Amino acid sequence: MHLTVGPNQFFWKPDPWSALYDELARIAVDRVVIGELICSKRLPFYQDRIPDAIETLLAAGKKVAVTSLALVTLKRERKMTAELAGLGAELGVEVEVNDLTALAMLPEGTAFSVGPMVNVYNEGTLAWLASRGATRVCLPPELPLASVAALCQHARGLGVAIEVWGHGRLPLAISGRCYHARLHGRTKDNCQFACEDDPDGLTVDTLDRQPFLAINGVQTLSDTYANAANQIEALREVGVSGLRLSPQSTGFARLCHLFRQRIDGKTDAAALVSGLDEIARGMRLSDGFLSGVAGADWTGKPLQPL
DSSP states (O other): OEEEEOOOOSOOOHHHHHHHHHHHTTSSOSEEEESOSSOGGGGGGTGGGHHHHHHHHHHTTOEEEEEOOSOOOSHHHHHHHHTHHHHHHHHTOEEEESSGGGGGGSOTTOOEEEOTTSOOOSHHHHHHHHHHTEEEEEOOTTOOHHHHHHHHHHHHHHTOEEEEEEEEEEEEEEOSSOHHHHHTTOOGGGOTTGGGGOTTOEEEEOTTSOEEEEEETTEEEEEEEEEOGGGHHHHHHHTOOEEEEOOOSSSHHHHHHHHHHHHTTSSOHHHHHHHHHHHSTTOOEEOHHHHTSOTTOOOOSOOOOO
């Protein structure tokens, strides 16, 4: 089972952004998805650093993909998406599609991967994507184990690798409006990059002050960090080939190391969870989607084999 690091969902300053990929080149992850997933306004701050980051990762033996935006709404975003295929070919990496509009920009026959923002809920969708050139699909994180198993079985006959969400705040929705801008009394066009102050998203409480969701510019995320620590064996048994870890600003290299030890059988789920608590005290975990109960729940125990 391989480890993929997904695209950074948050807005970090250029130096921490570069430091993430320098660090990933030195640790035991297999694949890295790089680029801007959430808001095209962030991209100019680090766009010129992407080629060097990709070169560093490739030199370290990592597989690399560049991501499309999750929601394309503007003419310049369409142009940017159209340029992805050329960028991928120039740098020798594949494109990860996180908005189906990107498919129209890829030349026929181009192999690509599919990210978790695309709703792949059934065998028909999976087969259609495979017919268009998809070789790898990271499933939406809200699927229970039974659905993951059914899609893995179908994917084997299509030659498609299946990833699932391993750790991180879950991407729930993308909007045309910017929540961070509105919170600060600004328009989206004059947001002044308020999201920069929340490198892991901003927690949203209910009216009775219970943690509920998190916001990240135009994105809505889960408050909890979905974590598959207890489900590694069950996921491997049904045919999942990889786990996806979402970057966070604190202790991410250590987090990747803990997951590598876990999938290699060198540690157990309890040790992984204990290590995560040392990285970020009070981090609330969940695995309810995989277990088939409420998504925000934390069962804290392995799933029974299917």
